[in-house]
Amino acid sequence: xxxxVFIRTAxxxxxxxxxxxxxxxxxTATAVIRVQDVSLKxxxxxxxxxxxxxxxxxxxxxxxxxxxxxxxTFGVISTVNKVINTITEDNREIKIxxxxxDAVVNKGTNGGVLVNMNGEVIGINSFSLTQxxxxxxxxxxxxxxxxxxxxxIINTGEVLVPYLGIVDGEMINDEIIGKAYYISRITxxxxxxxxxxxxxxxxxxxxxxxxxxxxxxxxxxxTKKVGDIVRIRYQRSNTIFELDATLYGTxxx
Numbered sequence: 001x002x003x004x005v006f007i008r009t010a011x012x013x014x015x016x017x018x019x020x021x022x023x024x025x026x027x028t029a030t031a032v033i034r035v036q037d038v039s040l041k042x043x044x045x046x047x048x049x050x051x052x053x054x055x056x057x058x059x060x061x062x063x064x065x066x067x068x069x070x071x072x073t074f075g076v077i078s079t080v081n082k083v084i085n086t087i088t089e090d091n092r093e094i095k096i097x098x099x100x101x102d103a104v105v106n107k108g109t110n111g112g113v114l115v116n117m118n119g120e121v122i123g124i125n126s127f128s129l130t131q132x133x134x135x136x137x138x139x140x141x142x143x144x145x146x147x148x149x150x151x152x153i154i155n156t157g158e159v160l161v162p163y164l165g166i167v168d169g170e171m172i173n174d175e176i177i178g179k180a181y182y183i184s185r186i187t188x189x190x191x192x193x194x195x196x197x198x199x200x201x202x203x204x205x206x207x208x209x210x211x212x213x214x215x216x217x218x219x220x221x222x223t224k225k226v227g228d229i230v231r232i233r234y235q236r237s238n239t240i241f242e243l244d245a246t247l248y249g250t251x252x253x
Contacts, residue, residue: 003021005021005033009038019035022153025149025153027096028096028124028126028146028149029127030153032150032153043113043119046116046121047143047144048099048144048145049081049142049219051142052080054077055116056074057075057101057103057114058074058114059074059075059101059103059104059105059109059114060072060109061110061112062112063109063110073104073105075101075104076103077100078102078137079137081097081099081215082099084096084097094163094187096129096141098123098126098129098141098145099142100139100140102136109127109138110128112124112125121143122140122143124140124146144215144219148222161222162191162221162226162248162249163221164191164218165193166187167184167185169181169182170184177235177240178210180202180204182202183198183201186198186199189248194245194248195232195243195246202234203234204233204235206221207230227246227247229246230247231243231244231245232244
């Protein structure tokens with residue numbers, strides 16, 4: 001049974017609005033709701049790929065509604081594009097890119113936003129992912145990752161996104177092929193698996209987009225749709241190959 005959601009804004013404290021749940025993603029505790037006849041100005045989302053280590057940030061949240069006036073904590077970014085592996089409802093292992101910060105991410109800031117000093121949203125605070133961390137740091141889903149999740153929910157009512165299926169890997173900088181992504185482990189039945197890739201293969205580019213960073217290929221794939229065909233250039237046993245691969249998706253429900 002679908003739960004009912006009601007909201008009230010600080011600008012219209014006497015008005016209560018019922019919201020429609022468009023979809024949700026349990027893996028990241030993210031949901032999209034629609035509220036009609038309410039005037040709200042959305043925050044500006046920044047590019048989380050521009051986030052820097054030691055950049056000052058603030059974590060803001062108000063998960064308790066009328067029972068609390070909200071929480072804000074301050075800190076700096078300690079790691080960018082950290083990878084967290086998690087399991088989806090259809091039992092697939094996926095990776096989520098997060099920012100690591102010493103700004104406190106707890107039940108008081110959970111589900112809120114991480115903003116830079118320009119007031120731009122660069123991430124979504126996640127207490128559930130924070131609990132995976134050791135050392136007391138907070139996990140914040142990057143704004144770019146959140147955009148992809150939200151866009152898919154709005155379009156389909158669920159998170160159905162193209163999924164490469166590289167669970168473990170690392171960036172390399174080879175003298176011959178340059179920057180590339182080394183595959184250590186592959187998810188069964190994923191795009192990479194169905195295309196015939198195997199651990200120790202090295203992906204050089206997808207549709208000409210070179211693997212410049214650990215997030216480059218994932219960011220590009222998220223601009224595509226399930227069923228699209230991409231051209232992958234890779235190295236196996238010191239030989240360069242190219243092949244066309246159909247993008248398969250994973251449902252995060």
